[in-house]
Amino acid sequence: MLRCLHSIPGLLAALVVSFMAITGAVLSLQPLVERVFAPAGNEMSVATLVDRVLAHQPQTESVVRSASGAVTAYVANLGIGIDPVTGASLGPVEHSALFTFFTELHRSLFLGDGGRVVAGVAAVAMVILATSGIALLINRMGGWKQLFATARGTLSQRLHVELARLAVICLLLSAMTGVYLTLVTFGIVSDGGQGFGFPPYGSGEMPAPIASLSALQEVPISDLRSIILPMADDTQDVFTVTTSAGTGYVDQASGALLDFTPNAPMQTLYEAIYTLHTGQGYWWLGVLLGLASLAVPVLMITGTLIWLRRRTSMPRMPCDAGWRKADTVILVGSESNTTWSFAATLRTALAKNGHAVHVAPMNGLRASYPSASRVLVLAATYGNGTAPANANRFIERLARFQGTGIDYAVLGFGDRKFRHFCAYAETVEHAMAAHGLKPITGFEPIDRQSAQAFGQWGRRLGAAMGETLELLHQPTQPKTQSYKLIERHDYGIEVQAPTVLLRFAIPAAPSWTQALKSRLGLDGFFAGDLAGIMPPTDPIPRYYSIASRSADGILEICVRKLRGGVCSDYLFGLRPGDSVEAFVRPNPDFRPDTGCQPLILIGAGAGVAPLVGFVRANSRHRPVYLFSGGRDPSSDFLYREELKAQLDAGRLTRLFAVFSRVMGGRYVQHRLLDEAEQLRSLVRQGARFMVCGSAAMGDGVRASLDNVLAPLDLSVERLQSAGRYAEDVY
Numbered sequence: 270m271l272r273c274l275h276s277i278p279g280l281l282a283a284l285v286v287s288f289m290a291i292t293g294a295v296l297s298l299q300p301l302v303e304r305v306f307a308p309a310g311n312e313m314s315v316a317t318l319v320d321r322v323l324a325h326q327p328q329t330e331s332v333v334r335s336a337s338g339a340v341t342a343y344v345a346n347l348g349i350g351i352d353p354v355t356g357a358s359l360g361p362v363e364h365s366a367l368f369t370f371f372t373e374l375h376r377s378l379f380l381g382d383g384g385r386v387v388a389g390v391a392a393v394a395m396v397i398l399a400t401s402g403i404a405l406l407i408n409r410m411g412g413w414k415q416l417f418a419t420a421r422g423t424l425s426q427r428l429h430v431e432l433a434r435l436a437v438i439c440l441l442l443s444a445m446t447g448v449y450l451t452l453v454t455f456g457i458v459s460d461g462g463q464g465f466g467f468p469p470y471g472s473g474e475m476p477a478p479i480a481s482l483s484a485l486q487e488v489p490i491s492d493l494r495s496i497i498l499p500m501a502d503d504t505q506d507v508f509t510v511t512t513s514a515g516t517g518y519v520d521q522a523s524g525a526l527l528d529f530t531p532n533a534p535m536q537t538l539y540e541a542i543y544t545l546h547t548g549q550g551y552w553w554l555g556v557l558l559g560l561a562s563l564a565v566p567v568l569m570i571t572g573t574l575i576w577l578r579r580r581t582s583m584p585r586m587p588c589d590a591g592w593r594k595a596d597t598v599i600l601v602g603s604e605s606n607t608t609w610s611f612a613a614t615l616r617t618a619l620a621k622n623g624h625a626v627h628v629a630p631m632n633g634l635r636a637s638y639p640s641a642s643r644v645l646v647l648a649a650t651y652g653n654g655t656a657p658a659n660a661n662r663f664i665e666r667l668a669r670f671q672g673t674g675i676d677y678a679v680l681g682f683g684d685r686k687f688r689h690f691c692a693y694a695e696t697v698e699h700a701m702a703a704h705g706l707k708p709i710t711g712f713e714p715i716d717r718q719s720a721q722a723f724g725q726w727g728r729r730l731g732a733a734m735g736e737t738l739e740l741l742h743q744p745t746q747p748k749t750q751s752y753k754l755i756e757r758h759d760y761g762i763e764v765q766a767p768t769v770l771l772r773f774a775i776p777a778a779p780s781w782t783q784a785l786k787s788r789l790g791l792d793g794f795f796a797g798d799l800a801g802i803m804p805p806t807d808p809i810p811r812y813y814s815i816a817s818r819s820a821d822g823i824l825e826i827c828v829r830k831l832r833g834g835v836c837s838d839y840l841f842g843l844r845p846g847d848s849v850e851a852f853v854r855p856n857p858d859f860r861p862d863t864g865c866q867p868l869i870l871i872g873a874g875a876g877v878a879p880l881v882g883f884v885r886a887n888s889r890h891r892p893v894y895l896f897s898g899g900r901d902p903s904s905d906f907l908y909r910e911e912l913k914a915q916l917d918a919g920r921l922t923r924l925f926a927v928f929s930r931v932m933g934g935r936y937v938q939h940r941l942l943d944e945a946e947q948l949r950s951l952v953r954q955g956a957r958f959m960v961c962g963s964a965a966m967g968d969g970v971r972a973s974l975d976n977v978l979a980p981l982d983l984s985v986e987r988l989q990s991a992g993r994y995a996e997d998v999y
């Protein structure tokens with residue numbers, strides 16, 4: 270619901286809101302421009318000011334002071350700019366044609382009342398977007414206390430979150446004040462203006478010199494809005510003085526204040542809201558509001574990209590029974606969608622048996638399912654045994670789940686090569702049991718999307734439900750493209766660690782929509798993302814960390830040959846000119862954050878490749894320290910020349926290259942201990958760690974760093990939960 274509220278009006282209103290924001294940003298410069306050109310002289314009284322004006326412009330009928338401090342004298346309806354220090358004329362006042370044009374465009378789009386309605390609707394849409402955005406952000410970051418934690422996700426997601434956090438308060442302020450001003454324009458809300466009353470009569474005695482009038486001496490010009498001078502030769506006429514506090518009348522002979530009407534509360538409110546919307550008189554507020562407005566078009570583009578990605582990545586489940594009517598609910602935790610295809614097979618088989626089935630992401634768990642008697646959870650595991658993005662709120666939601674009469678089964682999807690095989694699914698299993706739900710079958714882990722293991726689980730589930738359940742799963746193959754090898758470099762043969770660096774050309778986009786998508790950055794990849802390679806003899810892809818980014822025009826990976834390994838053997842056999850079938854998967858959790866704190870990169874063997882990619886992209890010269898491990902510098906010092914060049918170019922601050930098959934050989938984890946003092950100092954500066962390579966190396970690095978961090982009362986686990994430790998180990 271919250272997401273719909275944020276995305277649908279967001280997309281519909283995006284263009285109008287952006288238009289209003291851009292015109293608003295231009296107008297927000299007005300207070301600054303006025304401030305720059307406004308004359309000095311704020312200390313004098315209104316009596317002195319009028320005295321000086323009249324010395325130069327004896328025919329003056331009224332004097333107006335704008336919020337920026339500019340003083341204008343009106344002589345027969347002609348505005349003349351005045352230097353308040355001397356009272357001298359600065360020439361006729363000309364309103365900026367640019368600001369007049371933009372003011373009209375912003376308020377009514379030159380469409381009269383119709384345009385004012387559109388502007389008002391855009392302001393309402395902005396209020397909805399900003400408030401639902403804040404709620405979504407709190408949700409996404411895991412509570413309001415985490416609101417300013419490091420943002421995760423794709424580039425669009427991170428940009429969207431970072432900009433929204435910076436701009437949302439100002440945007441909400443502009444939008445709410447804009448709604449109010451629209452309501453005032455249409456008379457739905459009063460601006461508190463009291464209209465003109467009749468001024469009192471003055472004493473009719475001989476006028477005294479203006480500079481001597483006590484009531485005018487008491488008003489500093491900083492409070493003045495306007496002063497209307499008495500008609501010449503009418504001794505009973507009075508000065509009408511409007512200040513920020515109200516309107517008063519001053520006798521031109523005695524200088525006494527004859528009457529004073531303070532501003533009504535609604536009028537004061539209107540003045541305050543008008544100032545908050547326009548920044549009038551507060552140039553810094555204008556600049557702040559303008560900068561926030563400029564974020565809107567960027568938020569619109571990144572928001573559209575996020576929405577498109579979500580829509581295209583979640584498979585369609587036709588004929589869903591709906592959560593209210595379903596007797597069986599299937600919840601899916603998936604990052605790269607293969608688990609959804611297993612859910613589709615399960616749904617079809619259950620529907621064939623006459624069940625009403627509802628399928629949803631795990632984060633979509635509702636507080637209750639009125640007709641359901643079972644919930645089946647299919648959960649993949651990622652990273653360090655953690656949840657896929659669409660399941661990261663599940664455990665929290667489970668706490669509010671009323672599951673009386675509902676049984677459950679959890680099926681884990683993972684890969685035994687990972688240290689925490691199906692760990693997240695196991696966490697879910699324990700949480701559901703602890704919540705008091707009754708299991709239908711025991712917990713089942715599925716290794717590497719095995720269709721056979723899935724079929725066996727289906728038979729056991731069916732038996733427990735008292736029916737026959739045949740799950741014949743046909744794996745859906747990821748969409749691949751043909752990547753042609755253009756370059757290869759071999760390392761490590763002499764030290765029995767054959768490793769090859771492969772550079773592939775990026776295929777041309779097959780259609781104009783694909784071309785558009787990659788132009789918009791939807792299909793682009795970054796170092797640290799994964800290349801899924803399909804070996805010709807096996808339907809299961811193997812993943813390789815990418816060292817390049819799509820903007821480089823090549824896809825670069827580094828592959829370590831495994832004895833008896835299907836895919837690594839196949840890749841080792843490639844020669845320039847050969848092609849592979851491959852696809853790219855984003856790996857948003859393994860990307861450097863956008864901060865400027867030091868980055869400590871640790872990798873060994875092929876694991877160094879994505880880390881070199883991060884160094885290449887360090888154009889801002891953030892401090893980057895690389896610990897790289899190999900066997901022998903003469904044989905498998907990967908990227909040796911390039912790393913030297915990156916040190917010279919300042920993209921890499923220090924390189925710690927460690928080799929194990931040389932005299933006094935060491936592994937990266939040992940070198941970390943040698944550098945403990947420097948590492949602690951970097952951690953105190955907010956350093957972030959990124960580790961890539963084999964699971965064994967990952968374990969060694971964690972153990973060493975726990976030792977290094979202990980004197981700081983920190984641990985790898987604590988850094989990890991603070992978003993300062995990311996690993997890609999396999």
Ligand SMILES: Cc1cc2nc3c(=O)[nH]c(=O)nc-3n(C[C@H](O)[C@H](O)[C@H](O)COP(=O)(O)OP(=O)(O)OC[C@H]3O[C@@H](n4cnc5c(N)ncnc54)[C@H](O)[C@@H]3O)c2cc1C
Nearest residue numbers: 811812813814827828829831833834835836837838875999
């Ligand atoms: C996220 C991710 C990133 C990866 N990045 C890289 C990378 O940048 N470079 C790279 O070379 N590899 C990387 N891998 C590993 C890669 O995906 C393959 O697992 C590896 O190349 C072996 O595949 P294979 O087909 O040759 O072996 P398989 O035919 O799948 O397996 C053959 C034998 O080797 C064992 N085996 C398979 N993989 C491993 C392993 N990693 N360690 C120990 N034993 C294993 C199997 O259990 C089996 O006994 C990554 C894996 C993941 C999940």
Ligand SMILES: Cc1cc2nc3c(=O)[nH]c(=O)nc-3n(C[C@H](O)[C@H](O)[C@H](O)COP(=O)(O)O)c2cc1C
Nearest residue numbers: 603604605606607608649650652683684687690691
């Ligand atoms: C980057 C990455 C990290 C992974 N981490 C784990 C892990 O820690 N434990 C595990 O059992 N499987 C892990 N896997 C394997 C996936 O869970 C498995 O491939 C699953 O079938 C993917 O399902 P999905 O396509 O629906 O996301 C990982 C896969 C990738 C690509």
